[in-house]
Amino acid sequence: MYSPNEHPPTDPLAENNLQPFFVLHKASKSSESTAVTPGRATKRRLDSSSKVSLSNENLKMEAFRCVWSKIESKIKDVLRSINASVFDEIGQWVRESFNEICSCRGPVDPSNSSLPYPFVHNGGLVKKLFTGLVFTKNIETVDDILTFAELGLHLKSHGCYVANISSLDFSTKNGIGGCLRAFLRQLLMVDIEAADVSLLASWYSDHGKYEKPVVVIIEDMERCSGAILSDFINMLSEWSVKIPIILIAGVATSADAPRNVLTSRALQYLSTSIFSLKCPAERLDAIIETVLVKNCAGFSVGHKVATFLRNYFLRQDGTVSSFVRALKMAIVQQLSIEPLSFVLKLSVDERDSKRSWHEDLANLPEELIKHSFELPSYKKYSVNRNNYVELNATSLGHGLSEMQRLQELWRSCLMCLYEAGRYHKVALLDLYLEALDPELYNSRLSNHGCDSAKDRSLLSNNDKLFKLQKAEVTNQVIRKMRDLPAAKLSQLLKSWERFTEGSMEVHEKIMELQSQMVSEDVKGHKAELTDISKRHISRRGLNVEKDACTSNDKAATLAGQMIRDSMQPIECIPFHELVCFKDVDNLQSALAGDPRRRIQIDLLNFYKILKCGCCSNSGGTLSPSMHETSIMYTLAQEHGDLINLHDWFQSFKASISSSGNKGLKKLASPKKRKENTSSQNNSDALLQARFCRAVMELQITGLLRMPSKRRPDCVQRVAFGV
């Protein structure tokens, strides 16, 4: 099976190929040197500046850890705070249910606690099982795994025993034993082959002392095997007095779910309460707000990337986890593309410890500093400004600080808009996308400039107008501001005041507008006090209306101004390449590969990948020098769903040998030529072997189905259309 020039079978590598698994190598000792504490490593690396460019792998890694752990913890916080109210509600309900169970039970005799049926002194047999149905409003359970884990922690911290059982444990294959084992494992911390509830009961009477409830959380009720879950519920209800068990189950669809899943016997034991989680879009908005808008780690994404993320969320995946995953991937890619992007870490450090990054920048090697001034964004900027700045670390530091300032301004204005949009339920995601769009910003700027200069061609103007219309959501928010009642407007302005505290220019304007409103209000008030004539009142009423109109107008104008003057998207700021990820294609291909398409394209366009001289100029025709599997797959395209093996073989033979013998000869190695001259039979064998191998390779890629018994002479094509 092994060709002579390959590894002979005695070769250890070849033997390894037949092992189900083997150890390739053990960790080498050099790993010790990298196990130094991270903090010290940076310092040293930054000091010995010549090393930075060479070995900034570790620097990158640290930057990644630092940035990502920051973002990750923020995301967790956000999700936790989103769920906080529901969790509290559930906690309250658990306590009440527990009290109710306790009140039914009466005094307990621990001596017979390992028997199922209760020793009830007051009241009859209680077999009720308190069940909380948590509606996840999300058909994808991925996002809720974390939520339920958090819920478990929350309840644990509020004095409950908690077991999180995954729906995988409720499979018919493992039977009731499977889920019981998982259950006992978490509470008793032991792995028991023969799981039994009586074990739990005796454990509970030892540990629980009837002071804490036992909460069982099942992430997704609908994915459980109905029979097993019903058995489980029947069993728990039998023990419900001995062990105060409370069930919490996630439900993705509707309140009908238990009825669809469980048997009627199990259903009758349930005493259900209903809770709802927030929907994924709300969670996503909250994450975008903290991570990308408030920019907790200095990292941001370009407009195209943001658009891709939005579309991926809305049209394809719909899970917050994939969004978070994509974000993490973007950071990894940013750090591996951009050599200077570890400044992200500096910015995180600065935020945390108020340590200035200027000194760190000063230690950077010359080449990196130089690199930063060669970024397209800086070039564009410096051409526009046409002023000479010394290209050193200090000016880079200034540039970065300026970028931070502009970002701060952008952020506060965006939050103002979002606040205004909140009255009409505008999603932050949409506003964010429009605020990121550099084209929109530029067309706004030039439009404004043209207005004042009064010279513009009709065509370009139309073009600009069209672009401006793209800012649908933003325009809508501003338009709607004109209709806000006075009370809400002043409320809005107050929140604006809060948002813009960091940036003086906008802040002042808002204060000004507010004071105007207040003075008008006071004027109106005074008028009311002094003027008693009915006629006047009605006039004053009109006046107030008009005033309100104007202050609404003013606020809307101010918003427009803010958008134009202060909301510079990150992609228009010099040096943004260092912290802003823009490579949408890379992100897309790493996030979700498309093997079905790509493997077919590999086969059909193989010469583009191999870049060989012989096949690329053959155009559409098949040349014998092409990769065999590629020839075969191209030939297969001419067939229908069934490929007759005989025909396929003949056309393969034709395209390998026909167009020329000359092509073949040119390529043929001495060995092959020898074969050609030798018996015809041998070359037939070779041809057939090549054919067989190509079919095998297509079979491995799954592009073919092997002949069935019914049609032994045909293979089936599986993929149609690239």
Place this chain on the structure above:
Amino acid sequence: MDVDEIEEEEFGFSRNYFLAKELGSSSRKKSARKLSEIDLVDEEELREVAASIEPKHEKEVNELISSYQSLYSKWLFVLRSGFALLMYGFGSKKALIEDFASKSLTEYSVVVVNGYLQSINLKQVVITLAELLWDQVKLRQKTTSGSLCKSQQPFNTRSMSDLLTFLDSPDLEVEDCFVCILVHNIDGPGLRDSDSQQCLASIAACSHVRMVASIDHVNAPLLWDKKMVHTQFDWYWCHVPTFAPYKVESMFFPFILAHGGSAQSVKTASIVLQSLTPNAQNVFKVLAEHQLAHPDEEGMPINNLYSTCRERFLVSSQVTLNSHLTEFKDHELIKTKRNSDGQDCLCIPLTNEALQKLIADIV
């Protein structure tokens, strides 16, 4: 109709849809030529020749593979960031991945799983991973300071979930400490079932394990649900076509031109028949002889078979015959068809040549 055929029929509906959509479908080649019209060489010879096929574009393929070396540092960074690498694209990626591991992953222990093999014991893999991680941790702790306090239960006696907990334990406070698992063909025949995939997913989810895997099948992503993809495997897709021949991966695939199908079924059929009683064998022989003598008929009517067998004292009653027939059916040695007269006929689903060979075998 057996399951295979039903499945095929269902497959047909979707296929027709896509075919109708494809351009130029009118010019499809339709043909009923037989494979046997080709002068096929012997399987042994075929295998021999196949092993010595001169690869085309060897230079370009090598250049392509070595061009991926520039990505090694990026891949390492991706791995260290917590993602798992998933390599796809046409061509064997075995050599590429192992080269990456031996050049860039020297600081970490590496276990290779050959997913293209037929059966793989994942428990053993996890035990090995745990042992390697334990060694790695010991090594590091020795060099830094503390001594290891915990006395360990040997890994090979622990349960799967225990092992996974160990691989995921947050208390191994050593930065950047993980073992790597390379899975060639994570979509391979030995790993394709959902249990194995769940198991692999939970291995990949462990904080001290990093996975590098390759897929070749175009539908491989269908093996995973969103939970596995987003929270457990956490794939970072890399498109790395190599065009290298699938030498090892195709080891267990049959040669399509080697009469593989019929040779195989003759072999299995003769094994089955030899395990039956002589009477049963003779009943089968009666049927086979009839089929060889009347190649154009649908098969042998059951009544005829019964009378012939009775004449030759092979069976004493319809019941005994039926028990033989059930046995044959269970092993797919015979099939029932209805002929034009509405009689149930028995036939052997083998070609005449194969049938002759089979009879020669069992005599």
